[in-house]
Amino acid sequence: MCRRSAHRLLAVAAVASTAACGTFLTLGDDAPAGAAQADGAVADAIPRSGDGAVGVEPIDGADASDEASRTADAADAADAADAADAADAADAGLEDAGHGDPDRDIDGxxxxxxxxxxxxxxxxxxxxxxxxxxxxxxxxxxxxxxxxxxxxxxxxxxxxxxxxxxxxxxxxxxxxxxxxxxxxxxxxxxxxxxxxxxxxxxxxxxxxxxxxxxxxxxxxxxxxxxxxxxxxxxxxxxxxxxxxxxxxxxxxxxxxxxxxxxxxxxxxxxxxxxxxxxxxxxxxxxxxxxxxxxxxxxxxxxxx
The missing domain is CATH 3.10.100.10 (Mannose-Binding Protein A, subunit A)
Incomplete structure (x- = not known):
């Protein structure tokens, strides 16, 4: 739940920055995959000739909203996967002993x-x-x-x-x-x-x-x-x-x-x-x- 909320806050921050500046805010290595330059929503960075600076195309408000929605969906999917993994581990009786050896682990x-x-x-x-x-x-x-x-x-x-x-x-x-x-x-x-x-x-x-x-x-x-x-x-x-x-x-x-x-x-x-x-x-x-x-x-x- 905490990770999903964090992802949504990052997405909201990105949208807010875009609305104010007309540019895409890079989220860094920890950004969820859904916030990357997917489906052509954000153009690839293109170096300008001469000064080495990087320019980006602006994105409109509708695209930003779609991007935030995709980010939230990705966070929900990640949380569901984590919950499924935890359930599988509990069913296998591996969490009790803590070392994951099926020859030695058993519930209780x-x-x-x-x-x-x-x-x-x-x-x-x-x-x-x-x-x-x-x-x-x-x-x-x-x-x-x-x-x-x-x-x-x-x-x-x-x-x-x-x-x-x-x-x-x-x-x-x-x-x-x-x-x-x-x-x-x-x-x-x-x-x-x-x-x-x-x-x-x-x-x-x-x-x-x-x-x-x-x-x-x-x-x-x-x-x-x-x-x-x-x-x-x-x-x-x-x-x-x-x-x-x-x-x-x-x-x-x-x-x-x-x-x-x-x-x-x-x-x-x-x-x-x-x-x-x-x-x-x-x-x-x-x-x-x-x-x-x-x-x-x-x-x-x-x-x-």
């Missing part, structure tokens, strides 16, 4: 400096929760690598790794594995992981994996970005595989290495690079393998 989530906030982003003053893939690999019988078997052992391994990230993850943060076992009531990970309501889940590099926890299981389990970054910030190749024990619809699979207690059976696994179409849900359920193979884990922060 902004950069923060809260101590122990590993993702570097907060929503309503609370650190956005973290997801990571393990640096280490494991056989399907977790007793080979840790001191227990079953989902409790798998969850415990995610918690142990988070505890080694001193200075990165705040004290008291809880992590659980994206792993299922065919033993109710906690047979699927969504029954063991307590969601952070209304917050996006991010990798340690700040990139958003899902906008909300429910997106982990919505439709075909399509993620915004793969869970392929470890706590140490290392990005793994798309071919990395992960034990999950889940079907493509996120139910517990019967192939769970005997509830993660035996290397003699088969277990369901996911492939890190299959987070979007055409393979989408295969990040969580890509096939089965013998349980003596070594694979990684997805670890997700739980609001406990």
């Amino acid at each position: 989530s902004v950069p923060c400096t809260v101590a122990g906030c590993p993702t570097g982003f907060c929503t309503a003053g609370t650190c956005d929760p973290l997801v990571f893939i393990t640096d280490e690999t494991y056989s399907g019988d977790f007793h080979d690598d840790v001191t227990a078997s079953g989902t409790s052992a798998v969850d415990g391994e995610c918690q142990r790794l988070a505890g080694t990230a001193a200075g990165l993850i705040g004290a008291g943060a809880r992590f659980r594995a994206w792993v299922a076992a065919t033993v109710p009531p906690n047979d699927t990970p969504d029954k063991r992981i307590v969601p952070f309501a209304g917050q996006p889940y991010r990798r340690v590099d700040g990139v958003i994996v899902v906008s909300r926890f429910v997106d982990f299981q919505r439709g075909q389990l399509t993620l915004r970005r793969p869970i392929n970054v470890t706590l140490k910030g290392m990005a793994l190749p798309d071919t990395a595989t992960v034990w999950t024990g889940l079907t493509p619809l996120a139910f517990a699979s019967p192939d769970d290495c005997g509830q993660w207690t035996s290397n003699a059976l088969r277990g369901t696994f996911g492939v890190v690079g299959c987070d979007q179409a055409p393979c989408a849900a295969k990040w969580s359920s890509a096939g089965t393998a013998t349980c003596d193979e070594r694979k990684r884990l997805y670890c997700i922060q739980s609001n406990e």
